[in-house]
Amino acid sequence: MKIFDNKIYGQKDGCFCFDGQNLTELADTYGTPLYIFSERELKRNVQEINEQFGRFREKVSIHYAAKCESTVAVLQIVRKAGGSLEVNSGGELFKGLYSGFKGNQIVFNGVSKSEDEIEMAIINNIKSINVDSLYELKRILRVAGRLKKKAKICLRIVPEVSTGVVKGNETGTHESKFGITLDEVERAVRLALENQSLVILRGYHFHIGTQTYDLKSFVEALRTMLQMAARIYKSTGFRPDLLNIGGGLPVPHYIDPTASQYMPRNIYAMLKSELSIEQIAKEICGELAEEKVQHWAGVECGALFRDTELLLEPGRKISASAGVLLSRIENEKERRELDESWLMIDAGFNTLMEVKTYSWYYHMVCANKMNELPTKPFKVAGPCCDSGDVYFDIDYHKSLPDYRVFPESTEPGDLIAMLNVGAYGTPNMSNYNGRPKAGVLLIRENGDVIVIKPAQKYGDLVSDEIKL
Numbered sequence: 001m002k003i004f005d006n007k008i009y010g011q012k013d014g015c016f017c018f019d020g021q022n023l024t025e026l027a028d029t030y031g032t033p034l035y036i037f038s039e040r041e042l043k044r045n046v047q048e049i050n051e052q053f054g055r056f057r058e059k060v061s062i063h064y065a066a067k068c069e070s071t072v073a074v075l076q077i078v079r080k081a082g083g084s085l086e087v088n089s090g091g092e093l094f095k096g097l098y099s100g101f102k103g104n105q106i107v108f109n110g111v112s113k114s115e116d117e118i119e120m121a122i123i124n125n126i127k128s129i130n131v132d133s134l135y136e137l138k139r140i141l142r143v144a145g146r147l148k149k150k151a152k153i154c155l156r157i158v159p160e161v162s163t164g165v166v167k168g169n170e171t172g173t174h175e176s177k178f179g180i181t182l183d184e185v186e187r188a189v190r191l192a193l194e195n196q197s198l199v200i201l202r203g204y205h206f207h208i209g210t211q212t213y214d215l216k217s218f219v220e221a222l223r224t225m226l227q228m229a230a231r232i233y234k235s236t237g238f239r240p241d242l243l244n245i246g247g248g249l250p251v252p253h254y255i256d257p258t259a260s261q262y263m264p265r266n267i268y269a270m271l272k273s274e275l276s277i278e279q280i281a282k283e284i285c286g287e288l289a290e291e292k293v294q295h296w297a298g299v300e301c302g303a304l305f306r307d308t309e310l311l312l313e314p315g316r317k318i319s320a321s322a323g324v325l326l327s328r329i330e331n332e333k334e335r336r337e338l339d340e341s342w343l344m345i346d347a348g349f350n351t352l353m354e355v356k357t358y359s360w361y362y363h364m365v366c367a368n369k370m371n372e373l374p375t376k377p378f379k380v381a382g383p384c385c386d387s388g389d390v391y392f393d394i395d396y397h398k399s400l401p402d403y404r405v406f407p408e409s410t411e412p413g414d415l416i417a418m419l420n421v422g423a424y425g426t427p428n429m430s431n432y433n434g435r436p437k438a439g440v441l442l443i444r445e446n447g448d449v450i451v452i453k454p455a456q457k458y459g460d461l462v463s464d465e466i467k468l
């Protein structure tokens, strides 16, 4: 995939444009570092997933993963576009409700939910608390008993499927901290069924990780869940009315041809993933078809999933392509000993943490020099006082290339745009090194540009601290 295959990008007078807006002008007006989101792209992404899955199945709900990008305006756009919500904490549940989602549009995941969070979920009558362990199920029963109010739940299972990405991004194997193992699920089902005055067991959930690039991983995890559900139906009579296949829909990233040579093949395949939503929807929904289920599970199970609602929890696929990050080059240096040119920009891991935590690759362009050919390799570094605050792997080659290629003339004052940063960007910002967090703009569908989260000022660094 090439950059301009996505019509959200363009160029004018040598400047890079996002959703029709000249990014150089926005940086001049609002300062950097600066996140910019597109309402049009957010809506398009929600609608595309809804439409593609809707083609193959009647009851489908898209629960946008709030952890990706939970600025209130973004949540409001997702809701208006027809999305529901997935949350991972009381705070995200609060933001979801504040943004207008109803309890029955929200599912709640997490390995370490507190009693307060469980209470909040029950009081707001959310669609499903996705139970992460037998212990947590007992805890939910306790809280529901105290509140005298039923909790709606699904059981998060471990399908034991590896997606081939870095370990920190895999969440469906025994090595990861999530979910109930298959040998324990039936005990959890029986416990829930014995306590129907306290919980309504609605179904099952899995999430195998982010950026799942191989369709086989989704299918294998789903088959595991369906086979388990059929086995449990035969032994307990429990029919799931929700089946949740989590998030992980992949986003195609643009990668410099020169950068790709440094990447391990699995990381390259993961980042480039061109697996379409249509392919995923067709295959997943096909697995639920009555004849297919009947074939492997027997006549009595044929209709087991016929009326079941299919839930998805995409995050990255909805918000990643809807966001860009602008950063100004503040300094340059030549390391003649190593024959290297360096550029220091004003956004580091304080602004884009995923580069550090997962060595995530984000494509960069010199946004004000689009008329010049990118021919010169540069090392790119952020402003923080750590040698590790760089856009390459300082310790060893994991997935990041050593160099980014920009026009020969690139220098301080120029503007770097990082693409596909709309997921896991702003929620991970910090004030490390006393750096105010970047502001967030929204390009409205009518072309208006508004601030949806102002850039912090120095005063914000102390506004929640107590002076002696």
Ligand SMILES: Cc1ncc(COP(=O)(O)O)c(C=O)c1O
Pocket: 065, 067, 068, 086, 109, 171, 207, 209, 210, 211, 246, 247, 248, 249, 313, 314, 315, 316, 317, 423
């Ligand atoms: C339970 C759960 N659902 C959904 C998601 C969203 O994943 P993605 O952004 O890859 O779609 C995550 C991300 O970690 C998750 O943990």
